[in-house]
Structure formats: C-alpha cells, structure tokens
Amino acid sequence: MERYQRQIILSQFGPEGQAKLADAKVLVVGAGGLGCPVLMYLAAAGVGHLGIVDQDVVSLSNLQRQVLYKTEDVGLPKVERAEQYLLEMNPDVKVTSYFTYLTTENALEIVHDYDIIVDASDNFPTRYLVNDACVLLDKVLVYGAVSNFEGQVAVFNADLGDDKRSSNYRDIFPNPPMDNEIGNCAEIGVLGVLPGTIGCIQASEVIKLITGIGKPLVNQLQTVNLLTNQWQTFNIHASTETRPLIPDDTISFKNNDYSLACGPLQKMEIGAADFQAYFDKEDVVFVDVREAFEKPEIDFFHHKKYPLSNWEKEVPSFQEGTIILFCQSGKRSLEAAKKLSQIYKDKEIFSLKNGILSWHNNHKIISNEPY
Amino acid sequence: MRIKILLFGQLKERLGADFIEIEGVMDSDLLMVKLKSEFPVLSEISFRVAVDKNLISEKVVLSEKSEVALLPPFSGG
Known part of the structure; x- marks a missing residue:
C-alpha cells in the first residue's frame, strides 16, 4: 500500500477508495493520444483491471503525443507495447489486450466484461458504436475528443437510480456527420499536450466515478481550449427523441452499419x-x-x-x-x-x-x- | 440588438474567427436563419447551439446578454 500512500491519505479517498479502484474494471477504447494518458494514470492509481482495444501499430508520427511508446516500438502493435509498459509500471494491475478494432461483432462481448468504458478513439464510427453499446448494456462511458487546440469531455449514461440513465453522446450529436464534414487526427494537426490534458481529465472522471468522490461531468459537456485557457461547461439533457436512434437489442446492434452511417x-x-x-x-x-x-x-x-x-x-x-x-x-x-x-x-x-x-x-x- | 456567438472547434477555422456577431435577431430560430444565410458554410457542417451554457433543442428568446455558442462534434483522439 506504500505505492498508493499519497492518495490514501486524502480524506475523501482513504483505504476504501483504494479498495474500490482495485476492484474496478475499466475498458479503454483506443491506445492513441487520449488512451495513453488514460491508461498510464489509471494503472499508476491502481485500477485493478484495464482492458485495451486497438488494432493500430506504433508509427513514428504517433510519438509526439502517444507517450506510452518508444522509438524502438515503431511497427509493433500498440496494445502489446502498452500492456508491457503498464505491467512494468505497476504489477498490481491486470491488463487484457484486444488486438482488434471494436466492431458490431465484438463490441458487446468485450464491453460486457467492464464497469466503466473510456472512449479514447479517433473516429466517428467508433464513437457512435461505443456509445450505443454502452447504452444497450447499461455501462457508464467517459468520453473525450480533440480538435486542433480544443477538447471535449463528458460522462455519458451514468446511473441516476430508479432505472434512469444520464444523457449520452446521441443527446448532443444525434447522428454522425458526413465523412467530409469534420477532419480526424490523421488529417488535422494536434499538439501532444492536448490529448494529454483531455486524457488526464478522462482518467480523473473515471477515478471519481469508481470512488464516488466529487461531481463527475454527468449531463454536462466540458470544453477546454489550450490556447485561451478557457474551460467551459455546457448543460445537456437526455432526450426521448434520440433513444430510437440507438439499437435496442443485440441483433439490431450487430446489423447496424456504423461505417456507412458516417x-x-x-x-x-x-x-x-x-x-x-x-x-x-x-x-x-x-x-x-x-x-x-x-x-x-x-x-x-x-x-x-x-x-x-x-x-x-x-x-x-x-x-x-x-x-x-x-x-x-x-x-x-x-x-x-x-x-x-x-x-x-x-x-x-x-x-x-x-x-x-x-x-x-x-x-x-x-x-x-x-x- | 447585437448578439455575440462563440465558435468552437473546426467552426473557428471554417469561419476564420473565434466569434461572430449578429444584429437584430429576437430568438434562436431567427438567429439560425440569419447565421446560415450570412455564413453558408454553417449549412455544410453539423453543430449544436448553446444559449447561456445550455444546449437548446427548441426556440429560445435571446437578449443582448445572451451567450450563444456553436459546438461541432470532435473526432480526434
């Protein structure tokens, strides 16, 4: 417990908080710019079980922001390098790697095994797929995304009691944009510190949700601008109109074409x-x-x-x-x-x-x- | 009555500004009509409108003090 002493002495956190982290299972979708800080801080904090989904390999142009990887890792699968790094950093943590992209075929099975899902992906089809899978399986989703010098963070589908769930991604953006509307990170520029900052906020939200401390960004969308240092919080609400957009059973989920929707x-x-x-x-x-x-x-x-x-x-x-x-x-x-x-x-x-x-x-x- | 509209994400780049100002609109529906006619690019890109830090899904009356923000989705990670 010496490893976690500095967080255990926090009065709101204590040994109980540490025990909750050790029992928690968190799935991180994407081991890129956002996924790296999320994984590193959650492993360091002692989250008991981390799942990582990614089918990409490390490339040289990843290294300015994907801080889990070394130059010698170029060409190797990200999940494999991430798993080794995290286990060396904290052997208390169990890591499960999924060397695949999340698809309609595998998503429900993978998501099912975890308590909290982190969307650290870099494309709209995956974001909608993760969101819908979390709504379908009643999982809390910690969302993060970046564009140029700005980021967005939110906690979706949180349990509000009485069988009620907080708003989800489709309550903000009901349908995916067309392919040419908004760029992704491969096309647009990004400073490494931006996904670093947003990923750290996501990790912080995960820790708050697990331990029950503070006020997570439930029914809220936080925007961060690193150039102006403006942090703004927008209120969002669950809408009955967006619910029909989400498949309501396993079969319709598997038949939904998320890539065409984009x-x-x-x-x-x-x-x-x-x-x-x-x-x-x-x-x-x-x-x-x-x-x-x-x-x-x-x-x-x-x-x-x-x-x-x-x-x-x-x-x-x-x-x-x-x-x-x-x-x-x-x-x-x-x-x-x-x-x-x-x-x-x-x-x-x-x-x-x-x-x-x-x-x-x-x-x-x-x-x-x-x- | 002049209303200041904050731009987020790619809307900043597409419109080449951090914010824009619109004159003479009383509510959010009229604002959208005027915005789309003055800035046709806003018809090509999806975004949500927030007034005074609340995402709106129906017509909201605006005043000079209203803080309007246009929020596009971000995909990067």
Whole structure:
C-alpha cells in the first residue's frame, strides 16, 4: 500500500477508495493520444483491471503525443507495447489486450466484461458504436475528443437510480456527420499536450466515478481550449427523441452499419472476405501503400508496392479496371482510395477495411504459395 | 440588438474567427436563419447551439446578454 500512500491519505479517498479502484474494471477504447494518458494514470492509481482495444501499430508520427511508446516500438502493435509498459509500471494491475478494432461483432462481448468504458478513439464510427453499446448494456462511458487546440469531455449514461440513465453522446450529436464534414487526427494537426490534458481529465472522471468522490461531468459537456485557457461547461439533457436512434437489442446492434452511417465515401471500404474474393478475378491490381520497412511482408498474393508517402510527388497510374489498396490498419489505404477516385472516375477502387494486419491474423491463406 | 456567438472547434477555422456577431435577431430560430444565410458554410457542417451554457433543442428568446455558442462534434483522439 506504500505505492498508493499519497492518495490514501486524502480524506475523501482513504483505504476504501483504494479498495474500490482495485476492484474496478475499466475498458479503454483506443491506445492513441487520449488512451495513453488514460491508461498510464489509471494503472499508476491502481485500477485493478484495464482492458485495451486497438488494432493500430506504433508509427513514428504517433510519438509526439502517444507517450506510452518508444522509438524502438515503431511497427509493433500498440496494445502489446502498452500492456508491457503498464505491467512494468505497476504489477498490481491486470491488463487484457484486444488486438482488434471494436466492431458490431465484438463490441458487446468485450464491453460486457467492464464497469466503466473510456472512449479514447479517433473516429466517428467508433464513437457512435461505443456509445450505443454502452447504452444497450447499461455501462457508464467517459468520453473525450480533440480538435486542433480544443477538447471535449463528458460522462455519458451514468446511473441516476430508479432505472434512469444520464444523457449520452446521441443527446448532443444525434447522428454522425458526413465523412467530409469534420477532419480526424490523421488529417488535422494536434499538439501532444492536448490529448494529454483531455486524457488526464478522462482518467480523473473515471477515478471519481469508481470512488464516488466529487461531481463527475454527468449531463454536462466540458470544453477546454489550450490556447485561451478557457474551460467551459455546457448543460445537456437526455432526450426521448434520440433513444430510437440507438439499437435496442443485440441483433439490431450487430446489423447496424456504423461505417456507412458516417457518409458515402466509406463505401470504398471492403471487408476481408470481399478482399479475398478478388484474388481469383481478372483485371484487378492489389496495391500495398505501406512504407517499405513495414511488417508483415505480404507474399500470399501478387501486389504492387507504392508507399503513400511518395504520392505527394507522383500518384501512381494503373491500367486495371479494379484497384484494391491496403495498408496496416486501413486508414492510409482509404486516404489513397479517395485520392485515386478523384483521378479515375470509371474504375472500381477499394480499400481493405481494418487493414492487412487484421486480414493477416484472421484470414490468411495457410499455403505459402503465391497466387 | 447585437448578439455575440462563440465558435468552437473546426467552426473557428471554417469561419476564420473565434466569434461572430449578429444584429437584430429576437430568438434562436431567427438567429439560425440569419447565421446560415450570412455564413453558408454553417449549412455544410453539423453543430449544436448553446444559449447561456445550455444546449437548446427548441426556440429560445435571446437578449443582448445572451451567450450563444456553436459546438461541432470532435473526432480526434
């Protein structure tokens, strides 16, 4: 208990607070800019069980804000590096890693095992999916998001007693914006201290919720501007009108297409099964847009290598009628697909959703014979 | 009557300002009509309106002292 002595001596916290933390199970969705500080502070404080969901690998451009990772971690799965770091930092903590993105298929099963969920994701489809899963399973959700120099934090779906729950994300923003309305962090700039600050507020809300101290941001949206140091709190309320937008049972949740809900451009994405179906077709080219050093090396099917970093200088040209792009996690290939679709109006252009890592782990062909 | 409207997130960049001012609107419905005609970009982007720190979902009467804020969703993390 010496480890936690400085928080145990807080009168509102005490040994009871510490015991509550040790018993708590918290799931952090996303191990990026927000997820890193959330995980580090919750592990340091002694939260008994932390779950981490992410299918991304560490890249060099992550390191200015994703402070769990070292330069030598580049190319390695974030959940694996995060788990090792957190266990070395505090062996009291149990860590469960999920090397996957949250999907309609796996979300309910994963979320079910935790008391509090932290939305530390970086895209709208995941934010709506996490929100709806939490409403469906009666879980408290600690939301955080950033844009340029500003952040938002809120506590959603908190238990108010008498079978009542506080407002959720859809009470603020009922439907996802279209794909081109609002940028994500891969496209817009961000100072590392911004997700650091917002992630720390999220961690603080989690600790308050577990131990029952203070006033969490229930029915409130906190905005933070690091340039002006203006912190503002807006009141929000649960609305009966938004409830029908949330699937009300497991089957309708699984059938809800969260990626399509985020705009027509997402239709460029194809899943692993469709991806594989193109192996046998004619007039198709597969394109790896990853950098030359990125692993795993793919030798299961013929493909061309055009790293996206070179596309600024020259966008590659293609003769084939169908172009199928892939990268590590599906983000860069989608960006490449959008670029190509502006050039080639008559071709079919697809990006492998969730990337080659997911395909490699789940769907790879057993034989080493190249197609 | 002049009302000051605080901009958040990407709305700051899209409108190139931290706040805007609108003249002669008595309530939040009229405010939205005038805002969208003066700043067409506001029709292309989703956001919520807060008056005096409360997110509104129906018409609210405005006064010169009203604090209006336009809040877009953020996706970054």
